[in-house]
Amino acid sequence: MNEYHPTRTPAWILLIMRELKFLLAVWKTNIASAMEYRAAFIAQMLGMILNNAVYFIFWVIFFDRFRDVRGWELSDMFLVFGVAASAFGLAAFLFGNAFYLSEIIARGRLDYYLSLPRPILLHTVASRSISSGLGDFTYGILSYLASGYCTWDGFGRFLCGVVLACMAFTSFMIIVHSLTFWLGNAAGFAGLALNAMVTFALYPVTLFEGFSKLILFTIVPAALMGALPAEFVRAFSWGALGKLFLGALLLLGLAVLVFHRGLRRYESGSAIQVEV
Amino acid sequence: MPAIQVTNLHKNFQTKRKAVGLRGSLRSLVRAEYGTVEAVRGLSFAMDPGELLGFIGPNGAGKSTTIKILTGILFPSSGQATVLGFVPWKQRRQLAYQIGTVFGQRPQLWYHLPAIDTFSLFGKIFELDDRETSKRIAFLAEAFDIADLLETPVRKLSLGQRMRCEVAASLLHKPRLLLLDEPSIGLDVVAKQRIRDAIREMASLEGVGVLLTSHDAGDLEALCKRVIIINHGQIVYQDKVSALKRTFLTSKLVEVRYARQVAPDFHIAGTETLKVAKERYGVKLRFEARQTPVEAVMARLSEVGSVVDITISDPPLEEVIAAIYEQAERSEAAIAK
Structure with missing residues (x-):
């Protein structure tokens, strides 16, 4: 006799679905909160697009004068800027608290997240949306469209690259901010690290060789935010995708490890706080 | 099985010590000195399911630290504790589904949004389905008299209105135990009374146990059957509120x-x-x-x-509790001598 066996969804898929549902609810609340002040929300978004455009004019003037830097041209600059800006914007918009983690730890504001039954790190970083991030994200797409590498499959690779670069960047931010558990307050250091990451991600990667290039893949993994995803967008290669994926995954693993190690040292606090 | 069982709990914090002024700051930059603050010192107590227990003490007595250990926010330095059968710092997530928490100084409601949005978010966080969440919100809105407030942005609510919404939010997932840390802090007399009435009503209606920390003796009188008084991280008195009155009033x-x-x-x-x-x-x-x-x-x-x-x-209960603190401090000083 034939028996009907319904297909059972594996437990790990159910777990991911569960957390995604929760994440979606947090993001919806974030966006609702950001949109409470409609004019400020739109002004921040448009302001950031304008800000990026003004900054990029420097590179337009530079490449108009020098044509290329070790084979790196203006179109490459558009592409790398597109990936990095979108990745940065996505991180700011979806994981805004990754930029404020030091302050959250130092002021004892993890209490709120610790008293709720959700993954503490994910819940914390996803609980703030920086409106200007949407401006960065949009500017990144515009920059990609202007790069000359624009095709349908290229756009798919662009989105994939942006997601992995965002993962690497957010993880890096979590790692440096988590040092607050040991240093007391790592906000200043995290600010320096953020600047280094963004600056090096936007520089032509052909400028770097040997040891300095190694640093861009390890200590300040800016290559995972700019050069590597840009290379993947330019032309599909398993090598570039593999390096990008592995790099982002390693950084994420390290971020989770460092944060949870530090959490044992968390001391809470009694400052008055609000969820915004 | 007791709802809360605490045995010989200790929590120490490391604090940096430095002399006054710039010279002290410079010296501490070169050679930092650290001291230890014993926030909780060998605390042991039990709480029955459905009990209303008051945890009273002056500022810095260790009340909030204890409640934070019991909710899994802090790791203890040593000792054991179980809350509803869970070890809080090891089984934080499982425990969080079973308890509700309110920290008077740490609002949970999103400041810029109407309270109903936080209620909906909590529904998702605690994995309630949408219909269940709506039904529960309607019930709590009536119990806490907040139906008219739910759609107003939290920033526009008075402190008393906000606190009623806070406590209601903490009960959304029908917890078995409510841990309230200074729920009446900063409230006026009327707002205090309303929040106490609502908590008492919910406790009797749903059989929720309440562990309440406060330095306001009024909370204790209005809500609790039993009291634990702590000072300098140690229990200085524990008994029924009626016995406290009989003995000291x-x-x-x-x-x-x-x-x-x-x-x-x-x-x-x-x-x-x-x-x-x-x-x-x-x-x-x-x-x-x-x-x-x-x-x-x-x-x-x-x-x-x-x-x-x-x-x-009768003299105010505050005076009685102050007398108990003084008595405890005198005996501590005598032991130290």
């Missing part, structure tokens, strides 16, 4: 108003004169009811002159 306060001015050196045998007011001919005094019977005091007061008005009351 032995003196009486008397306020008398006479028809005519009384002498400035007014004194009645067996009493202590606290105040002789010139205006309205009032006198305030205190006596020990065990040593001087009430009738005797009344008779002696009438002998002085014609009494227009008289009030006899």
